[in-house]
Structure formats: structure tokens, C-alpha cells
Amino acid sequence: MLSIVPLGCYGSDLENKKSISMLVSPSIVIDTGSIMSSLDTDQLLAIKHVIITHCHFDHVKNLPIFADFMLSLGNHSFTVYTTENIMTQIMDHIFNDLVWPDFTRLPSRKSPTIKFQPIRFDEPFSIEGTEFLPIEVDHVVESLGFIIRHGGDTIAYSGDTGICSNFVDHINSDPSIKTICWETSFPNRLEKLATASKHLTPAMLAGELEKINRHCEIHTFHLKPNLEDEIIADTKSIKSPMKIIPMKQKRPITVS
Ligand SMILES: [Zn+2]
Ligand SMILES: [Zn+2]
Numbered sequence: 001m002l003s004i005v006p007l008g009c010y011g012s013d014l015e016n017k018k019s020i021s022m023l024v025s026p027s028i029v030i031d032t033g034s035i036m037s038s039l040d041t042d043q044l045l046a047i048k049h050v051i052i053t054h055c056h057f058d059h060v061k062n063l064p065i066f067a068d069f070m071l072s073l074g075n076h077s078f079t080v081y082t083t084e085n086i087m088t089q090i091m092d093h094i095f096n097d098l099v100w101p102d103f104t105r106l107p108s109r110k111s112p113t114i115k116f117q118p119i120r121f122d123e124p125f126s127i128e129g130t131e132f133l134p135i136e137v138d139h140v141v142e143s144l145g146f147i148i149r150h151g152g153d154t155i156a157y158s159g160d161t162g163i164c165s166n167f168v169d170h171i172n173s174d175p176s177i178k179t180i181c182w183e184t185s186f187p188n189r190l191e192k193l194a195t196a197s198k199h200l201t202p203a204m205l206a207g208e209l210e211k212i213n214r215h216c217e218i219h220t221f222h223l224k225p226n227l228e229d230e231i232i233a234d235t236k237s238i239k240s241p242m243k244i245i246p247m248k249q250k251r252p253i254t255v256s
Helices: 041-046 063-072 084-093 165-172 188-196 202-210 225-236
Strands: 002-008 021-025 028-030 049-051 078-082 114-118 125-127 130-136 144-150 153-157 179-183 217-221 243-246 253-255
Touching: 002 144, 002 153, 041 063, 063 078, 078 084, 084 114, 130 165, 153 165, 153 253, 179 253, 188 202, 188 225, 202 217, 202 225, 225 243
Parallel strands: 028 049, 049 078, 078 114, 153 179, 179 217, 217 243
Antiparallel strands: 002 021, 002 253, 021 028, 125 130, 130 144, 144 153
């Protein structure tokens, strides 16, 4: 069984709607938009593997706080999986000893809190029996989507992306994919903004779905929280034989 629990599934924060963090197992999380406000101390200590899709704030927001939390509880180290480029962006702009200390040297260079594990597009890696295939998606900064496999179960996860033939091609070439988490950030009314920021509207998602060569279950996420009702209304008007379900925080997406 493969299960993803969205701790936060929005493209920003508002009231109880939280930025992106997806728990793939108790020890593996994709992005750190909301782990600190979603998990208790024991659950946080269980996280050993953090996958970062890109450097945007709604995805890395809790990473510095999480590093501080792990160090202050006795140097519980963890591994950050991302590309070399994104790693450099995170080091240059967050852990630069100005915005936040360099946790790749704390408490010591030999035994740091954060260990980076560089990953490459199209080269799969495994963590505790779950395989991740990193896919380059089309966003305003370098950004990762994933095909995630556990046993015979598969989920495709778009990350932040605009219209992206690479993501569509990966789905079409793998018949085991029947469940897709696909970002849908803005309502149709704001298509210009979606295009400029390389995100999707429901109408743009509908265009992507027409390119998929089989029926899949689609879980939409990364909705701007203040525009949620409008985005969901637009999503309901999509004419597609596929089942489209807006993601809900803490409600697992399960494939078995
Ligand atoms: Zn985002
Ligand atoms: Zn982004």
C-alpha cells in the first residue's frame, strides 16, 4: 500500500489552511511548508528524510525551524533530498549564517544536523522501500515532480508546475499510474497570473487531462487558500471522464 497524507495542501497559508507538506511515511516528507504546525514532537523526531521539490517559500518555510528543533533536541540529524541547484539555492538564501545558521556545519561539520543527498532528474532513488523518480516539471524556478512507487502501487505527484509535457509523457508511459496529485493553483479568471507564475487553473488542468491516455483519479492541490471556493467551482465544471477530487488536509490519498 502507498499512502500520502497531506499535512498542508495549499499554495499559501490562511487560517487552518496550510502550505505544502506531504507525509509519504512517518519518516519521509515531501516539502516543509507546514510540518511544525501539523505534527507533535514525537512525530517530528520520526522524520529522517525530507524531499524538497523547489526553493519557493511555501515549500521550504519550516525547514530552518525543523533543523533548529532537531539540533536542540540532541542533534537528531536528517537527510534533505533535492537537486544540486536547489541545494545551492537553499544554502545561499536560507542557511547562509545571516537568515539562519548553516545547519550543515552544526553542531559540527563531521556530524551535521542537515545532510544533503543530491538527486538527479530521471534517476530513481529509494528510501526505506519507497522509490521516487524525480521528474523535471515546468515552474518559474527549477522544480521537481515525482513518480512514487511502493510495492506495486504508484502515485504521480506534479509538484508546482504549469503546462508540462514531461510530466504528461511520464504518466502516459507508465500504465501502473492510476492516481495523480496535480496542482491547480488559481481559478480560471486568473489564467494570466497562472501562466506567468507557471501554475495551472482548472481549465489548464482540463487541457492536460485530455492528453492522458487512460482514466486516472486526480487529486488537485496547491490551491490558493483565499480562492479555494472559486477554484473548486471551476474544477467541478471540467468535462472529463476522470474523477477529480480536491485534496483535503489529513485525508490520506491511498493506492493499494
Ligand atoms: Zn508552491
Ligand atoms: Zn513554486
